[in-house]
Amino acid sequence: MLSRHNTLMLEPSPTDGLTRASTSESLLGSPDYAVLRARAHNLRWACVDMDVIPLTAADPDLPAPQQVVEHLAQYIASPHFSYGPAGGLIEFRAAVAQHFASTKNCTIDPDAVTATNSAASAITLVARHLLKQGDEVVVQDPVDFLVTESVRRAGGTLRLWAHDQGRFTLDGLAAAITPRTRALCLCHPHNPMGSLWSGAEVRAIAAFAAALGIEIISDEVWSDVVLDQRAFTSFAAMSGSGATPWVVYGLSKGYALAGLRIGAVLAPSVARAAEFRAQAGFDHTIEGASTLSQVAATAALMHCDEWRAAFLSHVAQQRTHAATRLRALAGVELSALPEATFVLFPNISATGLACETLAARIEQFARVRVVPGSPRWFGHAASGHIRLSLATTRATLDEALDRITASWSSIIDVTHKHSK
Ligand SMILES: Cc1ncc(COP(=O)(O)O)c(C=O)c1O
Structure with missing residues (x-):
């Protein structure tokens, strides 16, 4: 699925055990990543390098409901x-x-x-x-x-x-x-x-x-x-x-x-x-x-009540899944699961890195973009956090989390120079 540091090809229907689409996800339709790369601006697919997955601005990757x-x-x-x-x-x-x-x-x-x-x-x-x-x-x-x-x-x-x-x-x-x-x-x-x-x-x-x-x-x-x-x-x-x-x-x-x-x-x-x-x-x-x-x-x-129900069920599953995977990373704390929204906002202070530095290193090493908890985005009290959007497919979310997990030791290694 990934030709690393070149381009990213995300398939709509993953078949392996980890990334299987839920029933609710299959009711939602599949993202067309070529179209998203052309149309999805505001920190998303059209604004990042071809091999970067943008879990950034809160805008679903999913196509609009068919009835619309x-x-x-x-x-x-x-x-x-x-x-x-x-x-x-x-x-x-x-x-x-x-x-x-x-x-x-x-x-x-x-x-x-x-x-x-x-x-x-x-x-x-x-x-x-x-x-x-x-x-x-x-x-x-x-x-x-x-x-x-x-x-x-x-x-x-x-x-x-x-x-x-x-x-x-x-x-x-x-x-x-x-x-x-x-x-x-x-x-x-x-x-x-x-x-x-x-x-x-x-x-x-x-x-x-x-x-x-x-x-x-x-x-x-x-x-x-x-x-x-x-x-x-x-x-x-x-x-x-x-x-x-x-x-x-x-x-x-x-x-x-x-x-x-x-x-x-x-x-x-x-x-x-x-x-x-x-x-x-x-x-x-x-x-x-x-x-x-x-x-x-x-x-x-x-x-679109049926679409919305499927979307909510999908988001809830993405949230629980991503929270479990993020909590397994050294220095990441996520106390309560969100009751609403499709974003996660983990505290990353225990990594010893500023959130801007951590976000930059996640992009450098894992080729995933997240939003740092900077004053510009969320005010001063967001410091020490990053925000990730989950409104994508399970396959894309898992691809992003696989990359972050695989690179985590380099990402948080402060002796490593940030080179990008
Ligand atoms: C709290 C809040 N208000 C407003 C908006 C923007 O909504 P709209 O796209 O309808 O302008 C967002 C988008 O992230 C948001 O999080």
Whole structure:
């Protein structure tokens, strides 16, 4: 499968015992690596050397669900690509509302939903809508850079919510609040730690914020990748209880649609959604999501339950398998398995290497790229960690882990010079 340091040929249906595809994996379709090498940017296949496996940006290698492809083909068969409604197609907004009702424990008015060009753009638009220059915003530390970057771009000043052994508790939140705190900008489920709050925790955070008159922006782009049949409670369920949650959603993680750049903002009320759309420029066609992307997303939400179940089962198996293999490496610690997401975030401090150095050496010796826990990606509290994405086939994951395992002694040998 591997012609080392030359090119990598990954086969879709591995046959050996170690890398056998699960039943769920076979329902998901096979990646076309030649296409991924041409199309998958953002630190992935199109951006690395031909022999490198990128377990980097959180974007599945899997092809989109077949029903999405069919609905797009049907739509394109009548080739009128006219402007759609400012806030998004009613079918899309209704599908998001129904999806939140059936999977996230809340009732949403479709008119409170606005279709956006990605979750990343949605967080930034909401932050710009709510914040003025210098307002303080509490964010978790560590957290995916898109959360902090969106707050910064909106002029907000970051206040860091430190975790307590991997959990973000109310005590930690209280310590981050000042009289100037205007909002919480949260990542739920959490990237990169893979944790999620229980319903009781969500209620407690919402009540805490409501008592202080603080707005909540909850980035729930990972809420479709909650594992082991755990329940997920959206902050959107807290509307009406005195809290004013703004929920950000997207389909890049749960349905492999990253390049379609499709997401949504769920405002705390229909009236506030209308103000948001007017202020952000939706009513003037300055903002808005592509109708094609909304058609694809609607098909995903309405017709792909079986695909999603297979995907979740596959991700859960990948997680457990990869965790066992990584824990066998000297200096790698992975205490709790992620409850959600398809990333692992092991602590590698015991190797004695900085995470940037370790990541560089993994690429040098094993020809696998991972994301270092640098401030640029996840904030200062990520130091001493690396992040690996598992949203690929078992064969590709095992190929990457085989290479890392085989080279581990060289990777962590500090007397070895980094030569690349
Ligand atoms: C927490 C978080 N928010 C937002 C995004 C980006 O989502 P989208 O591709 O819809 O912009 C990511 C992607 O990794 C993420 O981890």
